[in-house]
Amino acid sequence: MSLIITVANEKGGVGKTTxxxxxxxxxxxxxxxxxxxxxxxQQSCVKFKMRREQLAGDVAKLKVLPLVGKSVGLQIRELAGDFDVLVVDAGGRDSQEMRLAMLTSHLVVIPTSAKSLETDGLNKMASLINEVRLQNPALAAVILPTRLGASSHSADRQIIIDECRRPIDPDHPAGGTIADVVPTVLMAHTVWRNAFDRAYTWGKSVLEMDPRDPKAVSEVLGIYREVMEAANG
Ligand SMILES: Nc1ncnc2c1ncn2[C@@H]1O[C@H](COP(=O)(O)OP(=O)(O)OP(=O)(O)O)[C@@H](O)[C@H]1O
Ligand SMILES: [Mg+2]
Incomplete structure (x- = not known):
């Protein structure tokens, strides 16, 4: 069975494409x-693939399919037959495509930093997931802390956990908290590192860079392991 993982957050610049x-x-x-x-x-993954083809040299081929419109859900389901893992970059706004992708997914990964500007949007994502679960009750959801402070990553992760204790709808606190809908803030995370931007520029994973940033590499391996565990239930 193939795994479908949607990376989504209505907030922009949080690390979805990365x-x-x-x-x-x-x-x-x-x-x-x-x-x-x-x-x-914005087609950032399509652009990443173009960079990869032009600059990255002898690296594994990456398939990136741009999909838009009403048939996104159907097309994702069809593609799922051909791949073990489908990763959807659902962009930085609530869209038909984001909803359709989540409807067909096993897991939604929500990247966010600990900054209020970003955590303030988590209740909207929780509300959206609640809606989608009416039709896809098995949809799992996790928060991925990204771009944390190098010397404050534990405290930053705790800020995100605390933010998840807020009600989804401040006017109706009895309606549940963000953590009721998205109970897991992954232990795996990224710290703010130039290595991530540099890897995108070269169309590579941080593991494919030479020289490698060993801390960025270990963060990515940790994220992959935890996300796959969550996707497999
Ligand atoms: N851990 C990190 N440390 C430093 N920079 C990072 C990190 N993660 C991502 N970035 C950089 O932050 C910027 C935004 O990341 P990314 O493009 O992945 O976010 P996004 O959520 O996809 O944005 P958008 O909403 O515009 O699609 C990029 O320049 C990326 O290289
Ligand atoms: Mg993006």
């Missing part, structure tokens, strides 16, 4: 057939 390409490339490195579905109108 997470999507690293997950897909780790899956390929692990011997799986993996593909990225890019439903973001």
């Amino acid at each position: 997470t999507a390409v690293e997950l897909a490339l780790q899956a390929i490195a692990g011997g799986h057939k993996a593909c990225i579905v890019d439903t973001d109108h």
